[in-house]
Amino acid sequence: MIKQNKSIGLVKGKFSDNKIKIYEAYRGLKRIRDFNTNDELKPLIDLVGKWRYYIGIREELSQEELFMNITFIRENFNELNLVDIDQAINLSLKGDLEVDVEHYQNFTPLYISKILKAYKEYRGKVIFAIRERLNKLENVSKELTIEEKIEIAKSSLQTMYNQRKDKRFYDYGGVTYDFIKRNELYPISKSLVDEAMKYGKKEQLNRSRDSAYKDALLGGNKNLNDAREKREAMIRSYARTYVVRKWLNTFDDDSFAKFLEKIDSNMI
Helix, strand or coil, X not given: CCCCCCCHHHCECCECHHHHHHHHHHHHCCXXXXXXCHHHHHHHHHHHHHHHHHCCCCCCCCHHHHHHHHXXXXXXXXXXXXXXXXXXXXXHHHCCCCCCXXXXXXXXXXXXXXXXXXXXXXXXXXXXXXXXXXHHHHCCXXXXXXXXXXXXXXXXXXXXXXXXXXXXXXXXXXXXXXXXXXXXXXXXXXXXXXXXXXXXXXXXXXXXXXHHHHHHHHCCXXXXXXXXXXXXXXXXXXXXXXXXXXXXXXXXXXXXXXXXXXXXXXXX
16 A cells, blocks of 8 residues: 655646556555565566566466566566556557567567666656656755655666767756766766867857857847857867767666666765
8 A cells, every 4th residue: 555645636637647656656665676475476476477468478478487577577677666567568558658669479578678677767757757846836845865866867867878869969957977977987088078179169169050040030149149158168068968978878778777776875
């Protein structure tokens, strides 16, 4: 049974019932890592069986396959709870997780991993959005718990990783760069600084050109003057974005997932 947050009624109607359920389960439901008995594991086993059936695999689940998949979830996604697994299944079936994955009639850890990784990113955004809305409505400045700060950091980093190949990729506020530098996660050599500054100047010049085009269309010099005033700050910002992308490109999906699991309170 989940103990409901007394303030949750303030956001009902603003968020779907399922998103509210995800948030409430995050706050009050036991994580998979804390399951210690067969009675606690049974609902997880039932969910895995349901998941397999829903994607169209009708063959009876072997004990070996069941053990492999349950063990994989307990080892790699044990911060989730039973509501999370159920929501991940339903969202993936509806195509709401923005992940392109085909099971090819094989219910494997690889398939499970792709779905649950996408769900964790979705879940992080839901939790952050609801908490932010609650804080505004309650008009109370509440300190986030360490666990919540870690969850938000992981969600933010996962989003940056997913967008690293997008031409519009940008580290707003230098948040990710500061995280990398603070934790000494990537060597900032002179050659890297030179590369980054060269990239920053190029991107700033492109932005100035865009501003000049806007002024030509609208009349006046406001956009170009603003760009000139912010030139040095823009160059530094784009240079930091360059370093962030270089760092993210040192990972593949598996190694980045493992890195996220290592984030702790000392890194926030």
